[in-house]
Amino acid sequence: MARNLHLLLTVAWKNNSVMLIDQTKLPNKLVYVKCKDYKEVADAIKKLVVRGAPAIGVTAAFGLALAVQESKAKTLQELMTDLDTAFNTLRATRPTAVNLFWALERVMDKAKKARVLHEAKKVVLDEALKMSEEDIHANRQMGAIGAKLFRDGEVVLTHCNAGSLATVAYGTALGVIRAARESGKRLSVIATETRPVMQGSRLTAFELQHDGIDVSLIPDTAVGHMMAKGAISRVIVGADRVLRTGHVFNKIGTYQVAILANRHKVPFYVAAPLSTFDFESSPEDVVIEERSVDEVVKVGKKRIAPKRVRVFNPAFDMTPPELITGIITERGVLMPPFEKNLKALLG
């Protein structure tokens, strides 16, 4: 498995900066950007330089570590004020993925427990680094657990990118596929393009090709047709937020892939670490981000729709629990009824 030596590292702390793969440049260029302050981090999250719920969470946590570095605070209280400012800026970048809020709050909670300035400064970076390691570990565990679900020779459809590039490394949904491959099973992946931002074409196809995993690309319009032909044996996707009821918020289009899977009796799995779970919210509480018109009417500089046309560009949708076969977490596969079984899983 020599290829694993080259695992893409999407988010990293290096020389007191946050290093990110610039995902807006993929698949044409693999370049890293360096964020030296938390505002650059916030900007990178907004502009999708980094995306994917777990990757956003860890990146934001590192953003707080940058805020500590930038701070000229002489007292613990002054530091907490600076951290609060950074927290609010980072928190406002994107509204749907829960890992962002979870990560920021977890780091802030640690900082709040510090009794002296230098301790607070230290725990912020320590906690962010810990979360980065936990993310890879959770992905590996989901992989080991989820890989057992696959039979040899399966053709697996995935939507959007829940891979290395959506996490610190290894991936959630694609982590499961990687683990199945590492366990010796032959798998083929069908990636949907995932309009409008094309995470499937640009990122999933790129990273699976990078790792030597068999991948084919289809337009989002061809999912139903491929299922009707019997060309897909399983679906696996990631999640931006999972509610305790099993409602899954994920990239726009996930819901309809789930309906199509249901109609064609194709098992539909979600891979999501517990950091993606929101134990508080109800479906109607979750804000679905509406993104810019330009994502839909332009590709690069080329205009592909008439000027002044009205556009709806919701970035996420909600898949209800009745369409989900199982949710793969780092503690085991959650099967329906999700709410009841989640309690058991959490012990």
Place this chain on the structure above:
Amino acid sequence: MARNLHLLLTVAWKNNSVMLIDQTKLPNKLVYVKCKDYKEVADAIKKLVVRGAPAIGVTAAFGLALAVQESKAKTLQELMTDLDTAFNTLRATRPTAVNLFWALERVMDKAKKARVLHEAKKVVLDEALKMSEEDIHANRQMGAIGAKLFRDGEVVLTHCNAGSLATVAYGTALGVIRAARESGKRLSVIATETRPVMQGSRLTAFELQHDGIDVSLIPDTAVGHMMAKGAISRVIVGADRVLRTGHVFNKIGTYQVAILANRHKVPFYVAAPLSTFDFESSPEDVVIEERSVDEVVKVGKKRIAPKRVRVFNPAFDMTPPELITGIITERGVLMPPFEKNLKALLG
């Protein structure tokens, strides 16, 4: 309805040439191309300069008229040999839309009945011109019949382009929407982008905007989400081929839109003139065109997927009759059971 004076004329015979709106240049430029021989016509069909089942049919018929002009035949037999050559070239351009075969065969049948050379030469162009007029007439009739199905204030989703630009003028599915608007009903249209060739963004949004009909664009991934929100009250699409059993072959993605409509209890209509019906074939006989990888991996010159990635790019899919509420034809609305009611409709 002053705007109707400016109806787009997609295909026309003018000064012994075939004039086509170059649809590959839309929505950025509205330009016409002139085809002076049948090979240019065949090329225009292959390259999607002209597309849409009825428009392809009439264009191909005019292609035969060009073949007559080009022919140096001194005898009726020599002309028929030249026409056969042109017929075979035009017939091989695209495999799925049935209007192409129907139109070519109809013109050839007329020519074969001619007894002298000059009669054969005349009937080819006459028949092509007649079909062009019949197309507009059929669209107007479908419009009048279909418009009655709509209530005031509806939001209608359409996939691909079954508009003026898919016919000689006025359109099938969009013709019904135009007629409903002309009858005083307020309608809003939601157009799907329709990856990979973007007929929704480039053509449907363009022509509805051109006619002052309210239109919004959504990515193909947002259809399920919009339906779940209750934002769509009806679906209407065109067809490339309708079988006697009611199986509808249309642009890739139609099948999944039909499944989503079915799940959300949104009525799903097809508008198709009888020239789109194939009374002979069974579902398994129909060849689904697989188009080039470049349609998926490039937008203009910009690459949006990694090099050498495998791509599946089927241009059409099949929607089974159980997902179709009704099929609007120029003779009335065909309701299930389609096979039985089609016999009655044809009398």
